[in-house]
Amino acid sequence: MALMITDECINCDVCEPECPNDAISMGLEIYEIDPNRCTECVGHFDVPQCREVCPVDCIPVHPEHVETRDQLMARYRFLQTGAAASGGDGAGGAQPDVAADAPQAAVSGPDPR
Numbered sequence: 001m002a003l004m005i006t007d008e009c010i011n012c013d014v015c016e017p018e019c020p021n022d023a024i025s026m027g028l029e030i031y032e033i034d035p036n037r038c039t040e041c042v043g044h045f046d047v048p049q050c051r052e053v054c055p056v057d058c059i060p061v062h063p064e065h066v067e068t069r070d071q072l073m074a075r076y077r078f079l080q081t082g083a084a085a086s087g088g089d090g091a092g093g094a095q096p097d098v099a100a101d102a103p104q105a106a107v108s109g110p111d112p113r
């Protein structure tokens with residue numbers, strides 16, 4: 001299960017450096033967890049490190065990202081492979097296809113005024 005940070009977050013900054021997957025980053029107003037990188041610390045630790053340090057207990061399971069331990073372990077291995085590939089010979093296995101496919105901004109037409 002990927003975890004998520006709720007709006008009770010007080011931006012205390014302590015969770016970000018604890019994440020072994022670099023899944024936590026500052027969002028527009030509060031910290032956010034990238035569900036494509038969060039393994040609930042599976043593969044690294046027995047318990048989610050962000051939850052361990054959060055002083056306001058605002059990191060529940062993301063209801064849209066409920067996953068089995070096997071799925072989380074697969075993500076852990078995937079992230080490890082990707083990290084090795086990007087830092088090594090680039091001949092690693094399949095790369096995660098998580099590129100942000102940002103929609104093109106609509107080109108505004110002539111103003112009919």
Ligand code: SF4
Pocket residue numbers: 003018019020021022023024033037038039040041042048049050051
């Ligand atoms: S549970 Fe672990 S992997 Fe997920 S965001 Fe928290 S520290 Fe990072």
Ligand code: SF4
Pocket residue numbers: 005008009010011012013014015016031050053054055056057058059
């Ligand atoms: S530890 Fe908790 S309160 Fe602090 S930044 Fe992370 S989510 Fe927010």
